[in-house]
Amino acid sequence: MTKATQSSRKTRASTTRKKTWAPPGKLDVGQEPPEGIHYRWVRHELLNNPDDANVNSRIRQGYEPVKPEELGVTAPDVLDKGKYAGTVRSGDLILMKVPQEIVDQRDAYYQEQSERMAAAYNQDLKNASTDSMPVSDESKTTYSTGPRTTKFED
Numbered sequence: 001m002t003k004a005t006q007s008s009r010k011t012r013a014s015t016t017r018k019k020t021w022a023p024p025g026k027l028d029v030g031q032e033p034p035e036g037i038h039y040r041w042v043r044h045e046l047l048n049n050p051d052d053a054n055v056n057s058r059i060r061q062g063y064e065p066v067k068p069e070e071l072g073v074t075a076p077d078v079l080d081k082g083k084y085a086g087t088v089r090s091g092d093l094i095l096m097k098v099p100q101e102i103v104d105q106r107d108a109y110y111q112e113q114s115e116r117m118a119a120a121y122n123q124d125l126k127n128a129s130t131d132s133m134p135v136s137d138e139s140k141t142t143y144s145t146g147p148r149t150t151k152f153e154d
Contacts, residue, residue, distance in 0.1 A: 026090050029071060038103045039066065041093040044084055052083065055094070061106070063096040070097075 033039045042058050045051050065087040068078050079089040088095040129135040 027093070029088075029095065031071065033097065036100050037097050038100050040096050040098065041090065042096045043092055044079075044082075044089070044094045045092045050082065055084065055096075058096055061098070062102045063098045066095040066097050 027041055029039065040058070040063065042063065043051050043054050046054075065084050067086055068088055071088065077089050079085055079087045079094060084094055125135050
């Protein structure tokens with residue numbers, strides 16, 4: 001081996017992996033939401049018919065439509081007609097934002113509801129148990145998530 005061959009194999013470019021191509025995501029915004037803000041894609045039409053009930057439900061929960069100026073980059077697609085014209089969209093979805101504290105409060109509310117239902121279920125099992133026919137709950141619950149690539153999911 002010559003010196004030129006030896007040194008070329010030690011360069012950083014030859015030891016790093018090549019980037020692999022991946023198709024662009026349809027729901028990629030291009031940046032993370034600002035601190036304290038949570039983004040969510042919301043359906044605004046279904047089968048080419050407006051789905052105002054779905055959007056209004058989110059608005060009542062504290063969500064607001066996101067304008068392309070708020071992203072700081074040119075949005076790939078902007079809704080050009082209808083009730084929510086000027087909003088960032090992807091197909092039949094529009095991008096909406098909500099303060100992170102509301103998301104945290106909603107998550108805590110549903111966690112409490114889940115715990116209350118589990119407690120009620122356990123109490124029903126306990127009430128149904130008799131000495132002649134004991135009932136025991138030996139179930140175990142596990143929860144795991146995969147890698148999150150975006151913060152748009154709830």
